[in-house]
Amino acid sequence: xxxxxxxxAGGVDPQQLWLNSDRPRKGRKPAFSxxxxxxxAVALADAEGIDAVxxxxxxxxxxxxxxxxxxxxxxxxxLLQLMVDHVSGELSPPEPLTGDWRADLKAIAHAQRALxxxxxxxxxxxxxxxxxxxxxxxxxxxxxxxxxxxxxLDGGAKLEVFSxxxxxxxxxxxxxxxxxxxxxSPERAAAEARYLAAVAADGHHPELAxxxxxxxxPLTPDATFARLLDRMVDGLDADSGPEGP
Amino acid sequence: xxxxxxxxAGGVDPQQLWLNSDRPRKGRKPAFSxxxxxxxAVALADAEGIDAVxxxxxxxxxxxxxxxxxxxxxxxxxLLQLMVDHVSGELSPPEPLTGDWRADLKAIAHAQRALxxxxxxxxxxxxxxxxxxxxxxxxxxxxxxxxxxxxxLDGGAKLEVFSxxxxxxxxxxxxxxxxxxxxxSPERAAAEARYLAAVAADGHHPELAxxxxxxxxPLTPDATFARLLDRMVDGLDADSGPEGP
DNA sequence: ACTATTCTCGTACGTGGTACGGAATTAGGG
DNA sequence: CCCTAATTCCGTACCACGTACGAGAATAGT
Numbered sequence: 001x002x003x004x005x006x007x008x009a010g011g012v013d014p015q016q017l018w019l020n021s022d023r024p025r026k027g028r029k030p031a032f033s034x035x036x037x038x039x040x041a042v043a044l045a046d047a048e049g050i051d052a053v054x055x056x057x058x059x060x061x062x063x064x065x066x067x068x069x070x071x072x073x074x075x076x077x078x079l080l081q082l083m084v085d086h087v088s089g090e091l092s093p094p095e096p097l098t099g100d101w102r103a104d105l106k107a108i109a110h111a112q113r114a115l116x117x118x119x120x121x122x123x124x125x126x127x128x129x130x131x132x133x134x135x136x137x138x139x140x141x142x143x144x145x146x147x148x149x150x151x152x153l154d155g156g157a158k159l160e161v162f163s164x165x166x167x168x169x170x171x172x173x174x175x176x177x178x179x180x181x182x183x184x185s186p187e188r189a190a191a192e193a194r195y196l197a198a199v200a201a202d203g204h205h206p207e208l209a210x211x212x213x214x215x216x217x218p219l220t221p222d223a224t225f226a227r228l229l230d231r232m233v234d235g236l237d238a239d240s241g242p243e244g245p
Numbered sequence: 246x247x248x249x250x251x252x253x254a255g256g257v258d259p260q261q262l263w264l265n266s267d268r269p270r271k272g273r274k275p276a277f278s279x280x281x282x283x284x285x286a287v288a289l290a291d292a293e294g295i296d297a298v299x300x301x302x303x304x305x306x307x308x309x310x311x312x313x314x315x316x317x318x319x320x321x322x323x324l325l326q327l328m329v330d331h332v333s334g335e336l337s338p339p340e341p342l343t344g345d346w347r348a349d350l351k352a353i354a355h356a357q358r359a360l361x362x363x364x365x366x367x368x369x370x371x372x373x374x375x376x377x378x379x380x381x382x383x384x385x386x387x388x389x390x391x392x393x394x395x396x397x398l399d400g401g402a403k404l405e406v407f408s409x410x411x412x413x414x415x416x417x418x419x420x421x422x423x424x425x426x427x428x429x430s431p432e433r434a435a436a437e438a439r440y441l442a443a444v445a446a447d448g449h450h451p452e453l454a455x456x457x458x459x460x461x462x463p464l465t466p467d468a469t470f471a472r473l474l475d476r477m478v479d480g481l482d483a484d485s486g487p488e489g490p
Numbered sequence: 491a492c493t494a495t496t497c498t499c500g501t502a503c504g505t506g507g508t509a510c511g512g513a514a515t516t517a518g519g520g
Numbered sequence: 521c522c523c524t525a526a527t528t529c530c531g532t533a534c535c536a537c538g539t540a541c542g543a544g545a546a547t548a549g550t
Contacts, residue, residue: 011433014440027496028546055538065499067539076538127372127416130423138444138453145452155459163420164413164473171372171412178375188256195259199383207390208383214400228409232477272527273515299506310530312508321507491550498545506537514529520522 011130012078018134032064034072038082042119045083050121053080080125085134087119092136094143102233104147109165109229116173123170123177168232169225176221256375257323263379277309279317283327287364290328295366298325325370330379332364337381339388347478349392354410354474361418368415368422413477414470421466 040061045053055076059066073079095107116122133141141162148158183189200209285306290298300321304311318324340352361367378386386407393403428434445454 013436015436015443018440019443024496026494026548028498030497054536056536059499067499067541068497070539071497124373127419128369130427133441133444138450142450142452145456149452155456156464158456160469160473164416167412167416168409171409171416174372175408182375191258191260195263196378198260198264199378205383205387207387207394211390211400211403219401224405228405269527271517271525273529275528300508301506304530312510312530312532313528315508316528493550494548496545496547498543500543501541503540504538507535509534510532512529512531514527516527517525519524 012074014132017078017081017132030071032062032068032072034082035086037062037064037069037072038079038086041079042083042086045121046119050124053083053121055079077129080129081132081134084122084125084129085132085136087115087122088134088136088140090115090118091140091143094140097143097147099150101147101150105144105161105165105233106229108144108147109169109233110225112166112169113173113225116169117176120173120177123174126166126170127174164232168229172221172225172228176225179221257319259377262323262326262377275316277307277313277317279327280331282307282309282314282317283324283331286324287328287331290366291364295369298328298366300324322374325374326377326379329367329370329374330377330381332360332367333379333381333385335360335363336385336388339385342388342392344395346392346395350389350406350410350478351474353389353392354414354478355470357411357414358418358470361414362421365418365422368419371411371415372419409477413474417466417470417473421470424466 037058041053041058044057044061055069056066058079059069069079073082091111094111095104097104131137144162144165145158148161151158153161182192196208196212199205200212282303286298286303289302289306300314301311303324304314314324318327336356339356340349342349376382389407389410390403393406396403398406427437441453441457444450445457
């Protein structure tokens with residue numbers, strides 16, 4: 001099914017990966033499917049974290065032998081890319097565009113955030129590996145580009161903005177998740193608080209001491225996300241900027 | 246030296262990690278040092294990538310037995326945190342503050358970018374693990390907070406801004422590095438171009454087709470970074486925003 | 491029926507992190 | 521000056537992981 005060869009040197013030819021749905025005419029029928037395997041891997045990652053996604057555990061989830069997975073994905077890295085594109089399908093259909101590109105862009109970011117909160121392994125997965133533009137990812141990218149149509153940005157700049165927004169969402173959600181996991185362990189939170197208090201008391205970090213002593217009105221992650229997003233998008237104005245054509 | 250116990254449940258007490266320089270009064274003298282081990286790990290990562298940093302290879306670089314490393318760091322995760330703080334030392338002393346907080350913030354981001362380009366594993370390392378605020382990281386954070394002093398932001402918001410800027414730099418540099426590695430392999434670049442051309446030709450992705458067909462004046466990473474940074478920072482204005490105290 | 495093709499998966503190898511425990515080294519107390 | 525407790529050094533070993541290999545099973549065209 002994958003007909004895995006390719007020109008070596010790390011990575012899979014995207015055409016082989018995404019554009020090969022034709023069943024071969026001879027040979028044994030597949031007992032599983034790429035979608036089922038990917039879904040099992042996603043379920044595992046959602047439930048137990050990305051480190052729980054091992055070839056052995058995925059295989060046992062779908063009832064296959066370990067090595068059978070390699071008929072559907074040439075290696076684990078590819079399986080992770082399949083997972084990313086799989087969950088990106090949840091972004092379709094997106095909210096219809098309003099024509100107000102700032103509002104549309106913000107809606108896109110909020111949708112991405114919601115997706116990442118549903119799949120907490122996603123920010124890390126997105127950050128680490130090279131983007132693999134599967135059909136679902138492409139569909140959402142197309143949507144984002146359409147949202148930017150009222151803009152004076154050229155093609156490359158639009159792609160940059162999309163990358164920027166996605167990265168922004170990934171970072172904020174990663175912080176949010178880390179914070180939540182952290183607060184969930186009172187021991188560790190207390191240890192960190194003690195450490196920061198000790199640092200603040202050493203006299204060499206007056207700004208930090210002041211920042212930590214602030215009343216700290218309760219910041220909900222939602223409000224923080226919305227506020228920073230607003231600031232970012234409202235700055236993403238104008239056309240190509242100083243350097244001319 | 247590390248006296249590694251701690252209250253279990255994943256992670257090391259920061260006080261144990263960073264605030265324990267007192268030599269014990271009894272026992273064999275250490276043959277190595279945490280700094281030497283960390284430096285060796287950094288050198289390895291710089292030269293051969295983060296995957297080359299294994300306990301075995303680090304040990305052989307410093308001339309130690311593998312298990313001896315565990316006298317200096319309780320586990321590999323901690324060693325990675327030590328690496329991050331180690332290279333953060335290169336950010337000191339920072340450029341003096343000018344009082345123009347926007348300019349100062351941009352200088353901070355540029356310094357971070359330069360650091361990340363020198364240590365290409367750094368963006369990924371920063372993104373994945375929970376922040377561990379070692380002395381060098383704290384010193385730079387202190388500097389960033391001082392830069393934000395002229396601002397009306399409260400303590401929590403200043404910390405958010407620092408996180409945002411750091412995350413921005415990490416993302417852009419990660420893209421930059423990936424792009425470079427990608428272009429270095431003509432086969433893979435050609436394969437990707439062929440794939441995108443095929444997608445653009447399928448008629449379902451008109452916006453993408455247009456974005457790709459644009460003349461695409463050559464974008465240098467430097468210009469892209471500076472431009473997006475300007476947009477971001479110039480939007481990070483004003484005080485706490487809509488939600489009042 | 492034969493054959494080419496494709497999928498299945500048990501076995502096995504190499505690599506990684508690190509637990510264990512004994513030997514070596516040091517400082518303080520008798 | 522030995523004895524004891526503390527600390528570091530590190531060889532051995534275990535387990536988990538990704539995946540190469542190849543033999544056997546199933547399928548479709550001839």
